[in-house]
Amino acid sequence: xxxxxxxxxxxxxxxxxxxxxxxxxxxxxxxxxxxxxxxxxxxxxxxxxxxxxxxxxxxxxxxxxxxxxxxxxxxxxxxxxxxxxxxxxxxxxxxxxxxxxxxxxxxxxxxxxxxxxxxxxxxxxxxxxxxxxxxxxxxxxxxxxxxxxxxxxxxxxxxxxxxxxxxxxxxxxxxxxxxxxxxxxxxxxxxxxxxxxxxxxxxxxxxxxxxxxxxxxxxxxxxxxxxxxxxxxxxxx
Amino acid sequence: xxxxxxxxxxxxxxxxxxxxxxxxxxxxxxxxxxxxxxxxxxxxxxxxxxxxxxxxxxxxxxxxxxxxxxxxxxxxxxxxxxxxxxxxxxxxxxxxxxxxxxxxxxxxxxxxxxxxxxxxxxxxxxxxxxxxxxxxxxxxxxxxxxxxxxxxxxxxxxxxxxxxxxxxxxxxxxxxxxxxxxxxxxxxxxxxxxxxxxxxxxxxxxxxxxxxxxxxxxxxxxxxxxxxxxxxxxxxxxxxxxxxxxxxxxxxxxxxxxxxxxxxxxxxxx
Numbered sequence: 459x460x461x462x463x464x465x466x467x468x469x470x471x472x473x474x475x476x477x478x479x480x481x482x483x484x485x486x487x488x489x490x491x492x493x494x495x496x497x498x499x500x501x502x503x504x505x506x507x508x509x510x511x512x513x514x515x516x517x518x519x520x521x522x523x524x525x526x527x528x529x530x531x532x533x534x535x536x537x538x539x540x541x542x543x544x545x546x547x548x549x550x551x552x553x554x555x556x557x558x559x560x561x562x563x564x565x566x567x568x569x570x571x572x573x574x575x576x577x578x579x580x581x582x583x584x585x586x587x588x589x590x591x592x593x594x595x596x597x598x599x600x601x602x603x604x605x606x607x608x609x610x611x612x613x614x615x616x617x618x619x620x621x622x623x624x625x626x627x628x629x630x631x632x633x634x635x636x637x638x639x640x641x642x643x644x645x646x647x648x649x650x651x652x653x654x655x656x657x658x659x660x661x662x663x664x665x666x667x668x669x670x671x672x673x674x675x676x677x678x679x680x681x682x683x684x685x686x687x688x689x690x691x692x693x694x695x
Numbered sequence: 696x697x698x699x700x701x702x703x704x705x706x707x708x709x710x711x712x713x714x715x716x717x718x719x720x721x722x723x724x725x726x727x728x729x730x731x732x733x734x735x736x737x738x739x740x741x742x743x744x745x746x747x748x749x750x751x752x753x754x755x756x757x758x759x760x761x762x763x764x765x766x767x768x769x770x771x772x773x774x775x776x777x778x779x780x781x782x783x784x785x786x787x788x789x790x791x792x793x794x795x796x797x798x799x800x801x802x803x804x805x806x807x808x809x810x811x812x813x814x815x816x817x818x819x820x821x822x823x824x825x826x827x828x829x830x831x832x833x834x835x836x837x838x839x840x841x842x843x844x845x846x847x848x849x850x851x852x853x854x855x856x857x858x859x860x861x862x863x864x865x866x867x868x869x870x871x872x873x874x875x876x877x878x879x880x881x882x883x884x885x886x887x888x889x890x891x892x893x894x895x896x897x898x899x900x901x902x903x904x905x906x907x908x909x910x911x912x913x914x915x916x917x918x919x920x921x922x923x924x925x926x927x928x929x930x931x932x933x934x935x936x937x938x939x940x941x942x943x944x945x946x947x948x949x950x951x952x953x954x955x956x957x958x959x960x961x962x963x964x965x
Contacts, residue, residue, distance in 0.1 A: 462962060528921060530948045531957045 462527045466536060469519050473540045474596055476512045480547045481589040483509065483554035488582035491557055494567030499558035509551035510674040516544045545658075575624050577617040584614050717781075718743040718882060718912040719764065724778030726759055728771065733759045735936045737778070741929070746904060746913045748923035748944065751933035752965035757916045760933065761884045764914065765801040766794060783881050799826065802875030806887040808867035810859035810874075815842075815851050818859045818870055822878040841873040845903055865896025872903065876911075883907065885915040889922065901926050920960055924948045932956045 483502055490498035520541040523529060529537055573579065588607045595604035622640065629636030661672040668685050719741040726734035734756045741747045749757040759768065766787060768774040780787050787797055799822070810818050819838040828834060838855075842848040847869045851857065859870055868888060875883055885904070889897040904913055904926050917923050923930055924944055931941040932955075940947065940956045951957045959965050 530920065530924070530960050531951055533961050534949070 462523070462529065462533065465519070465523050465527065466529075466533060469516070469523065469537065469540060470596070472512070472516050472519060473544065474593065476509070476516060476544060476547050477589070477593045477596065479505070479509055479512065480551045480554070481586070481593065483551050484582075484589060485586060487554040487557040488579070488586070490561055491568070492573060492579060492582075494561070494564075496561060499561040502554050502558035503562075506551060506555040507674075509548060513544050513548040514671060514673060517541060576621040578621075581614055581617045581621075584610055584617070588614075716743045717741070718745075718783065719914070720779075720781040721760075721763075722779045722781075724763065724776060724780060726756075726763060726768070726774070726776040729773040733936050734763070734776075737938055739931060739938060739941060741912060741914060743912055744908055744910070745929060746908050746915060746927040748927035748930045749914065749916045749933060750918075750920065750923050750930060751939075751959070753918075755933040756936040757933050758886055761803075761886055761914060761916050764882065764884055765803055766797060767803070769794070795826070799878045800880055801882045801884060802878070802880040803884045803886070804868070804871050804875060804888045807891050808864060808871050810862070810867050810870050812858065812860055814856045815859050815862070815870060816855040819873050819877050822874060826878065837877050838873075841877040842870075844876050844907070845869040845873045846899065847873060863896070865892050865899060868892060868896065868900060869903065872900075872907075876907075880911065882912045882914065885913065887916055887918065890918065897922075920948075920962075932959060934959070 483505060486498050486502050489495060490502065520537050523537050524534075588610050591603040591606045591610070595601060622644075626637040626640050629640065633639065658673075664670055664672050717740045719739075721737055721739045724734060724737040725732065726737075737760065739747075749760065751757050762768045763776060763780060764782065764787075768776070776788075782797075782801060785792065787801075811821060813821070816838055819841050820834050823834050823837060839848065842851060847866060850866060851862075851870075859867065862870060868891075872883070872888075889900050892900065901922065904915065907913060908928075915923075915927065924947075927944045929941065930944045930947040932939045932947070932951075932953075934955060940951060940953045942952070946952075947956060948960060951960065
């Protein structure tokens with residue numbers, strides 16, 4: 459077995475480990491929210507750092523494999539797909555962390571009726587099932603379970619639309635423009651995500667120019683220094 | 696239809712697709728060294744102004760194939776071949792073909808630079824002189840143009856009388872390419888042209904190949920997969936005397952159709 463095979467096997471193990479870790483975070487977020495378990499919420503927040511660290515290790519491994527072994531065809535697609543999906547896994551971990559932090563701001567459990575009306579458990583269960591599909595697909599090198607995910611995502615979207623309508627209907631009992639407010643709030647949530655995503659783009663540009671990994675660092679403490687490369691990578695000598 | 700049959704069908708379809716402008720067309724070609732069947736039923740078409748990379752493990756028949764294209768195997772007593780090799784619309788194994796004319800039409804660059812122990816100028820002028828060209832001005836113009844084409848002119852223009860063997864390995868290889876260009880071939884064959892060179896000299900030859908394909912058709916044998924993927928338009932994978940797969944280079948290195956090709960380019964055998 460050559461070194462590349464060993465490296466690829468190790469990368470596969472790391473990626474499955476991260477999938478399982480994030481799936482656990484996701485399941486804990488459900489239980490913490492439904493059962494109002496604040497200890498579990500704190501556990502999620504503590505584990506978030508491990509998720510971030512594992513993401514960095516996997517990205518670093520991908521970078522090294524590309525630089526040192528120049529994989530092609532299936533091997534290259536394998537490394538590239540892992541390089542891309544670990545970022546998505548890390549974001550899912552962020553969502554579990556965010557849900558846990560919402561809970562720490564609360565003093566009382568959620569109303570069971572509201573939880574039911576908003577389809578929270580259904581959405582958690584559906585996304586958890588999607589997790590099982592992608593882990594199975596990766597574990598068995600089989601695209602069939604991965605293809606099941608698309609249909610399930612549509613069901614998740616349907617639950618969200620139902621929940622939004624329910625909230626709108628409830629709020630309109632108290633405020634005539636509640637649907638408008640809800641739509642605008644949804645737009646603001648999207649804008650907040652745009653800010654996050656542009657931050658990610660900025661981090662990657664700094665990584666390219668300075669080889670400094672900015673991800674998961676406290677950027678407020680980072681001085682606004684800069685570095686300009688005099689030569690673009692495609693300019694040659 | 697099982698997987699192997701499907702793969703064979705795909706390859707036959709690819710090989711049977713006639714590209715628009717074919718410079719080299721090899722059909723049903725078999726080659727033998729005595730009893731050894733070195734090339735088996737080879738069918739390959741190469742377009743004008745393209746770079747075709749031939750890859751495959753040692754002993755797979757790449758070099759035999761490239762030598763078929765300028766009849767260099769004719770000098771080997773035990774060698775025989777059948778089938779058809781058309782270059783510039785002419786069967787190069789036809790009775791009317793003159794070997795000297797073919798060598799002018801199909802130039803060759805070897806693994807190790809092999810300049811003659813003569814001056815830089817005479818190395819490039821050599822091909823023209825043996826063709827009987829006497830016009831000094833014509834020869835000089837052609838020498839300068841060829842050296843400029845291989846980006847060697849600025850490095851040697853002040854000392855054209857310098858012995859070619861005193862040049863660096865990379866310069867010698869570019870000189871050999873200039874020597875080939877001086878007789879204005881249609882096809883340039885390159886048999887591992889950079890395997891004896893350092894990365895800088897290799898980079899210069901690769902840049903040169905990309906530039907030369909604007910005027911010539913280039914067939915290159917290489918063991919360097921990254922080189923094949925960087926510089927060629929098409930790649931053909933040879934194994935045990937057969938062509939396993941030929942396709943656009945991008946397809947070969949991203950989604951080859953045949954498992955054997957994928958295993959070879961990924962470094963799992965060979």
